[in-house]
Amino acid sequence: MYGFWRCFTISNKELLINEEIRDKEVRVIDADGSQLGVIPTKDAQKIALEKNLDLVKIAPQATPPVCRIMDYGKYRFEQAKKEKEAKKNQKTMDVKEVRLSLNIDVHDFDTKLNHAKKFLAGGDKVKVALRFRGREMAHPELGEAIVKRFIESCSELGSVDKLPKMEGRSMVAFISPKNAK
Incomplete structure (x- = not known):
């Protein structure tokens, strides 16, 4: 057996x-x-x-x-x-992405900014991505100006983890909430 x-x-x-x-x-x-x-x-x-x-x-x-x-x-x-x-009991921190474009309008910019502020207030990191299309690749300095303006607008709720940097056709920056540190 x-x-x-x-x-x-x-x-x-x-x-x-x-x-x-x-x-x-x-x-x-x-x-x-x-x-x-x-x-x-x-x-x-x-x-x-x-x-x-x-x-x-x-x-x-x-x-x-x-x-x-x-x-x-x-x-x-x-x-x-x-x-x-x-x-x-442990809090997980998600990374939320906000996508911008080079020719973004003022109202669209404010809407994306409000979304990012809501994410930061909720304790999540925010990835700011600005995608360049076609001939826009010739002017990365314009994109960097938009991303820096976005970061400055979020400065009361978050601090910069990673400064704007080109990754392929996108410029990427990370913002983490201030209360999480």
């Missing part, structure tokens, strides 16, 4: 469980936290199986390795829950 491996599919790479443990002897901690002492691995697996729990190697570097009898599925669930809670 084939051997039956419990919980083989839910184990991860950090912790070995049940039949994955290959040591001859292990120090065993019971489910309630009491020490069972140093016993052969097969006996420890039998004890865990009788209690309908898993034998989990928690300290492989120790001599002999330390194993704990616990419900591994429940342990993994608790760990995932803690990670999810920690992730929920």
